[in-house]
Amino acid sequence: MxxxxxGKSVIRVDGLAKVTGKAVYPQDIYMDGMLYGKTLRSTVPHAYFTLDTSKAEKIEGVVRIFTAKDVPGHNAHGVLFKDHEVFCAQKVRRIGDPLAFVVATSEKIAQKAVEAIEVKYEELPAVFDPVEAMKDEIKVHDGTSNIIYHYKLRKGNIEEGFAKSHVVVENVYKTSMVDHAFLQPEAGIAYVEEDGTIVVCAATQYPHFDQLEIAEAMGVPAEKVKVINPAVGGAFGGREDITLQIHLAIAAVATGGPVKAVYSREESFVAHSKRHPEIIKIKTGADKEGKLLALEAEIIADTGAYASWAINVTRKSGIHVTGPYVIPNVKVDAYAVYTNNPFCGAMRGFGATQVPIATEQQMDMLAEKLGISPVEIRLKNAFTKGSETANGQILTESVPLITCIKKVADALEMA
Amino acid sequence: MKKRGKGIACIFYGTGYGNGFPDVSRAYAELQPDGKVAIYTGATEVGQGAKTALSQIPAEVLGLTVDDIIFINEDTSITPDAGTAAATRQTYNTGNAIKMAAEELKKELINIAVKELGLNSDAGLEMKDGKIYLKILPDKCITLAQIAAKQSEPLRTFATFTAQTVQIDPETGQGAPYWPYTFSACAVEVEVDTETGQVEIIKAAHAQDVGRAINPKMIEGQMEGGFAMAMGYVLYEDLGLENGRIWNNKLSTYIIPTAMDMPEIQNIIVEDPESTAPYGAKGIGEPVMIPVGPAILNAIYDAVGVRMTEIPVTPMKLLQAIREKEKQGA
Known part of the structure; x- marks a missing residue:
């Protein structure tokens, strides 16, 4: 064909504008009569709180200070569970939870006013260790277990598989929480069109979902919200959850004017999700020839204070912890757990990035015990056309894994 | 002392929302007065190259160049929902929707050409370079701009593509949670400084199954970006998380790799077209990152004989592990 x-390496259609600085990122948008917003965020991980905005309101140039009571619709958002509050009403569950949004005539005044808001915390015991959190002694969300998802995989009989195994390796791996570190921290501007349509310009991964979440929080039909997605300075999953979109919409509608907000790098770090750190307990067994016979894994994913994509991420970890290998006997339990840590969500690889840190080291350990090479053990077990995954899915076509393995092994002269 | 070692890792990666959740992309294709074609879709350009790759697909269908495609994806009020720019799904999902919309537009254009040119059928009609003509008699020709001028309303087609996955059983996990899967492998050579615990990557080879490559240079760009992100993940990046507080909250303390840290990488694009994908192309945005980290960890073991079960493998942690091993050996 x-x-x-x-198949042609056409030059990126957005490339010229980006390299010449002409591309418009949300931070680049200026409008007449624009106001500036700054967010007040929690400084403790778990507490009841009260706010006193009276001093801040008196600062010249402060137009309005928005808190939970100013959310016209549902004070909630979230990609799966609506467990985030637009502004916390009574309780904070992590450091960085939004408490108030100050709108002022300049960024400086807004910042000054944020610092002038008095916050009284009544601190609660907090839980940061997901294993501890699974005991549910400290609840991150009232009335809900901290364990929000349990993925189960049962295939074959692992006891039999391990009994038949010539070599077995068992280890616990820990992966870390990391940030997307996209180049462009969050920024946006919102205004109201003549017919009352609320327009939010902000860099996002999914404008149509933001539109729905903004509409629900504003208590208006979705068609009264328009999301404009200008140039996006990287995302990697970190722009899946709402950050400043609803704050801007509330402020624009209440003040009538365009309202802009730009996060600093430091604020960006607490504002968006992180990669789920995982504790991966894994046991892998193979026969004398190096054929995998059994795999057992327990995965605990810390989603922090909010669910975001925890269920999908944890499921994806559970599905991918087998590695790309045919294994007749598999048992996997993967849990997603609330803690008072920063919240975790989507990040490049989405649960499938964490587990090979474990699976792939296990493969090398088995190979070493058997006296075969890392390349050989992979070739012996790799999925090929027609293979069945541990979930029972048949890979009917486009499975060039062995080609991939052989090509990189050849390139680095690994046998 | 500096010690070298090699490591390999390979992975599979399931594309899309998965687990039976409706994974839907939508797109319009619309003929413009000048004969160009506008694509309207909600798929975001996050830097991954969506605007370019998703312009190449309708250009191929319609015999146009990428310059003839006007790609509009920035405004919810004029674009249809195409799902999120995540899950490595836009090339596959929205690529399919756009291809279908473009094919539908092509069909309509051909039908109009048959009438306008007074032909008996569409047999032997070619659509290329903004024209539709009869191959056996090239004078029988009409331009897309001429067709556009004859329309009272812009010619517009719409298509929806929904990926096929099957929800897993909650007790056994049996089902078809993703489709398609992509595969990749990475091999690296590292040099570990046993005095400082620092890891340098000397050389790497990275192979990515792409189904079919739509834009090879952009794929290589993704592969290098994924490689860098994985280096950061396993070697450098540390939030300094303590009791829920992120201490390393700026890029002076939260260390990510720079161009200076990047090794020479041999990027290998492996093609094996997927029949349900647009021109066989599968997404690659996420899988390009995944095998790199464990390949580095396996190479560290090969170099110095220590298994690093916790990431990031900072120089301090690696040095401790090397000392520990030396103590046990002594």
Missing amino acids: SFNVI
């Missing part, structure tokens, strides 16, 4: 355009 020959193509004219497919």
